[in-house]
């Protein structure tokens with residue numbers, strides 16, 4: 089009689105593994121002895137121990153090929169928030185995530201860890217030490233957030249009481265670190281265009297920025313804690329640096345570290361928000377004729393001018409989470425990793 093080989097519990101898949109967070113996750117998993125199947129619409133690197141599967145996560149057959157013998161799936165794929173493309177967000181984050189869940193079920197995957205976002209509860213107004221009990225945003229600040237909410241609901245609902253599939257969602261906030269394609273490059277681009285002179289509001293608003301290795305650590309802890317009897321099944325967890333910082337101090341540290349001047353002049357929050365909203369509406373109306381993307385979108389202004397930091401007590405209690413890299417060290421490593429973005433480079 090043929091014996092069925094049990095898939096190894098150290099064989100996992102990272103959907104979105106070519107991205108910023110995905111690649112850091114793949115590297116850490118490999119260093120911990122996992123073998124990794126990387127699934128993404130693009131291949132951005134090669135690594136021993138990682139097998140690449142290029143495909144769209146909306147394509148179940150392509151996913152099934154990548155999930156063969158896999159027991160654990162990390163789903164960290166999403167279109168970039170800056171794409172501002174409603175149809176794309178819906179197709180990838182909602183329908184695509186449904187397809188990922190179906191593929192996991194058909195392939196016999198036992199555990200799934202979703203990268204959600206702390207922004208699923210953010211409506212553009214202050215959140216101070218917010219817990220996971222806050223309700224989902226009724227008026228999310230953009231399409232990206234709207235679809236991240238639906239995505240998280242789908243994944244948490246897919247957690248099966250018969251334990252055939254266990255799921256958990258990680259909600260990071262403001263991820264930064266080497267190879268980040270968003271935060272530092274946008275900041276530097278804005279500074280190079282002479283637009284980082286202003287502080288939106290009084291500059292005292294506290295925000296979470298999370299070093300990428302802490303986000304990776306939270307994901308792996310969640311995966312390794314996900315067992316039928318575990319309290320984390322079907323739940324969402326904030327993962328941050330647990331060191332809320334003034335938004336404008338963080339921006340200034342990165343800018344000054346790279347040789348640029350820190351912003352100095354204050355502008356009233358409501359004025360900048362109103363202007364950003366107006367500009368966004370104009371860009372929407374003109375979209376068929378000219379494509380221009382404002383730097384100061386209403387979403388970025390809201391993120392830059394309000395308090396939004398989150399409690400990680402639940403992750404500490406249920407999975408023993410503790411950040412592994414401090415904010416200061418994270419900023420240092422990040423600044424050092426971008427020599428080409430230094431002033432004058």
Ligand SMILES: NC(=O)C1=CN([C@@H]2O[C@H](COP(=O)(O)OP(=O)(O)OC[C@H]3O[C@@H](n4cnc5c(N)ncnc54)[C@H](O)[C@@H]3O)[C@@H](O)[C@H]2O)C=CC1
Pocket residue numbers: 103104105106107108109110127128129130143144145146163164165166167168180184203204205206236259260261262263264269270
């Ligand atoms: N960067 C941040 O500050 C935060 C990010 N997140 C979440 O973390 C996750 C990872 O984000 P990042 O690494 O920053 O983004 P990223 O853009 O670097 O990575 C996303 C990856 O998903 C892939 N992808 C997109 N559509 C796909 C599709 N249809 N099929 C297969 N692959 C597809 C992309 O090619 C890319 O490699 C996302 O789910 C994002 O929503 C959550 C909170 C904060």
Ligand SMILES: CC(C)CCC[C@@H](C)[C@H]1CC[C@H]2C3=C(CC[C@]12C)[C@@]1(C)CCC(=O)C[C@@H]1CC3
Pocket residue numbers: 169204205206207261262263270271274275278383384388389391392
């Ligand atoms: C032009 C400046 C006012 C701001 C430049 C920095 C911003 C590009 C970033 C500051 C906070 C970041 C952030 C995200 C993207 C990059 C920033 C807006 C997210 C929207 C990424 C996706 C998420 O899930 C939430 C993040 C919140 C913080």
